[in-house]
Amino acid sequence: MAIDPSGADLQRFGEGDAGEAFVMVQLLRFAEGGRERYLQYSAKAHPFLTRVGAQVLYGGECNDPLLAPEGNWDAVVLVRYPSRGAYLEMVGDPEYQEIAPLRRSALREAALLPMNDWPGR
Numbered sequence: 001m002a003i004d005p006s007g008a009d010l011q012r013f014g015e016g017d018a019g020e021a022f023v024m025v026q027l028l029r030f031a032e033g034g035r036e037r038y039l040q041y042s043a044k045a046h047p048f049l050t051r052v053g054a055q056v057l058y059g060g061e062c063n064d065p066l067l068a069p070e071g072n073w074d075a076v077v078l079v080r081y082p083s084r085g086a087y088l089e090m091v092g093d094p095e096y097q098e099i100a101p102l103r104r105s106a107l108r109e110a111a112l113l114p115m116n117d118w119p120g121r
Helices: 007-015 034-051 084-092 094-106
Strands: 022-030 055-061 075-081 107-115
Touching: 007 084, 022 034, 034 055, 034 075, 034 084, 034 094, 034 107, 075 084, 084 094, 094 107
Parallel strands: none
Antiparallel strands: 022 075, 022 107, 055 075
């Protein structure tokens, strides 16, 4: 499983930008020693999130699954972005790209799930 979206993935994602806020759900499986590296990455990524108007809503680890398939995820992070364009601006920032290898080295697998709010919410 890929850790980062490809250029084609990002292009498709950007084409669906309606300028609306969304929550990116990140399901994470750490590589050996990856938890500590991911926490370092997270601290370094925070200024980039702030710069594009994003907010971390939750970040935490699963310690005792109540109901999960085999091979459950190690952690989940939820970030609200003001738009898909804001996410693309952040990941395209050359300074952000300097810290991105830290994230990649921390993870064995990742799922990135952009979630739109339900109508009326």
